[in-house]
Amino acid sequence: MPAFGMEGKAGRRAWRGPLAGLAVWALASPGMAVPARSAAFDIVPLGVEGGLVEGATTAWYLAAHAAKTGLACDAGTLVPGIRAGREHGAFPKGEDDGTILHERIRAYAITHAHLDHVAGMVMASPDDSAKPIFALGPVNDALAQDYFNWSAWPNMGDRGAAPQLGRYTYRDLSPGSRAQEVEGTDLALRAFPLAHGGVLSTAFLVQSGPDAILCMGDTGPDAVEGSDRLDQLWQAVAPLVRAGHLRAILVETSYTNARRDEELFGHLTPRWLNRELERLAGHVGDTDALRGLNVVIGHIKPSLALAREPAVQTIARELEESRTLPVRFWIARQGERLTF
Template sequence: MAALPAPLAAEPVRPHVFDVVPLGVEGGIEEGATTAWFIAPRGGGAGLTCDAGTLVPGIRAAIDKGGFPAGTKASTVLHERIRAYLVTHPHLDHVAGLVMASPDDVAKPIFALPEVNAALAQDYFNWSAWPNMADRGKPPFLRRYGYRDLTPGVPAVRVEGTGMTVSAYPLSHGGALSTAFLIEAKGDALLCMGDTGPDAVEKSSRLGALWQAIAPLVRQRRLRAIIVETSYPNARRDEDLFGHLTPRWLNAELERLAKEVGDRSLMNGLPIVIGHIKPSIDGSDEAARTIAGELNDQPSAGVKYIIGQQGRRLGF
C-alpha cells in the first residue's frame, strides 16, 4: 500500500535501531499465522517475541520470505534467537504457538502482567490442557519456562541476552486485561500493543494513560514505531467490536496521542504497524484492503501506516 506523503521538511534518515519480523499477523482463523512479532536490536541476532500465537510455522515463513537470513534453521531461531516471550494476554490466538512449541523449546522467561501469567498457569500449562512446562501452577514443574511478572508503571526490566528492556502498560480488551509493552534499546523505544478497544467504547482510561506515558518519547523522537491491531473495517458496529479497533477508532486514538505530544509535526512519519486484521474464512483479502484504504483516507497526525506481512522484515 502507498505510504502517506512525507513531511515538507524531511528530517535526515536515522539508522534503524530495531529489526521486526512478523511471525504472524492475523486476528484468527489462520492457525499458522496468528499474532507474533519477533523484535531484536538491529543486527543483534538475539531478541524476543511480542506474543506467540504462531512460532515454528511463522519462523519457517520468515526464512522463506527473507525475514531471517537465507540458510537459517527454524530450530536456531526458536532456540537461540528468541530469548524471551512477552505475552499481552492469554487468548489462544496470542499463545498457541508458545504452548505447542514448548516441548521442543529451550529454557527462557515469559514476561507478562501477573494476571496473564496466572491464566497461562491455570488454563494451559496445567497437566490437563498441556503438561506444565513452567515453574508455577500445578506440580510437577518441568521448568522449561519461568514466569516473570511485570508491574505496570515500574521502571523497565532487562531482558537478558537481548540488549533490550521492557515495561508493561495495561489495556482494556472487551472486559479482559491486555497489555502494551514498551521495548527499549540503545536509547530508543518501540511500542508493541496487544488487543485493545478504544477508551470510549471500553469505558476505560487505559489508552489515555498509555498515550501520556509515551508522549515524552515522541517529543524526544525516541519512539521508533507502534505495533497495533486494527481488527475490523469501519463498517463494524461499536457494540460488535469485542475489544478491538477499526481505522476510525485508531485514528481517533492517535489524535489523542498527538494532543498529548503537543507539537503535531513530531508525529509526522511515525510508523504505525498494523496487525490482527480478522481474515476471511474463504481466504479473501478484502478486509485487509478495506482497512488499508480507510486508514489512509483519513490519516491521523501524519503518521505512516504499514500493514504487517508475515515473514517480511521491517526496520525502525
C-alpha cells in the same frame, strides 16, 4: 529509513489485488518527508492474523537492529512464522528453524492469554529452549491455569499444577514499572495495561538504548471500553515521541469501519485507531513530532465470509481516509521484515 518502503522490494511485491494504485504494504504518501535516522530495531511479523487461520495468528519477533537475539512479543505463531521469515530472507542465511526458536528468541512477552496470542508457544514448548515469559501477573497466572496445567497441556512453567517442568520461567511485570532487562538481548521491557473487552491486555514498551518500540496487544478504544488505559499509555510514551525515540507502534486494527461499536469486543477499527492517535498527538503537543511515526497494523480479523485481501485493502484505505496526522501506516505481512 525503513528497510522496505514503497520503493523497496517488499513494497513492490505487495502491489497486488484489484485496487490498482493502493500499496497495502506501506501507505505513506509519496514525498512525505521522513527524517533519515540509523536503524534501531528489526521486526519480523511471525503472525499477523486475528484468528481463524492457525499458523498465522499474532506474534512479532523484535530485536535491536542486526542483533543476534531478541524476543517474541506474543506467540500465537512461532515455527510457521519463522519459516515464512526464512523464505523472505528476514533472518540470516544459515539459521535454521531451531537456531531461531532456541537461540534467537530469548524470551516471550505475552500481552494477554487469548489463544491466538499464545498457541505457537504452547505448541512449540516441548521443543523449545528454556526462557522467561514476561507478562503482567494476571496474564502469567492465566497461562499457568488455562494452558500449562497438565490438562490442556503439560506444565512447562514454574507455576501451577505439579509437577512443574520449569522450561519457562514466569516473570511478572508491574504496570508501568521501570524497565526490566531481558537477559541475553539488548532489550528492556515495560508493561502498560490495556482494556480488551473485559480481558486484561498489555502494551509492551520494548527499549533498546534510548529508542523504543511499542508492541500493543488487543485493545478497544477508551471511549468504547469505558477506560482511560490508552490515554495513560499515550501520556507515558508522549515524551519518547517528542524526542523522536519511539521508532514504531505495533497495533491491531481488527475490523473495518463498518463494524458497529457494540460489536467491537475490545478491538479497533481504522477510524478508532486514528482517533486514538490524535489523543497521543494531544499529549505530545506537537503534531509535527509524529511525522513519519511508523504505525504497523496487525491482527486483522479474517473471516470465511470475507477473504483476507479485501479486508486488508479496506482497512488500508480506511486508515488513509480517516487519517489526520502525518504518521506512516504499514500493513504487516507474515515473514516480511521491517527495520526502523
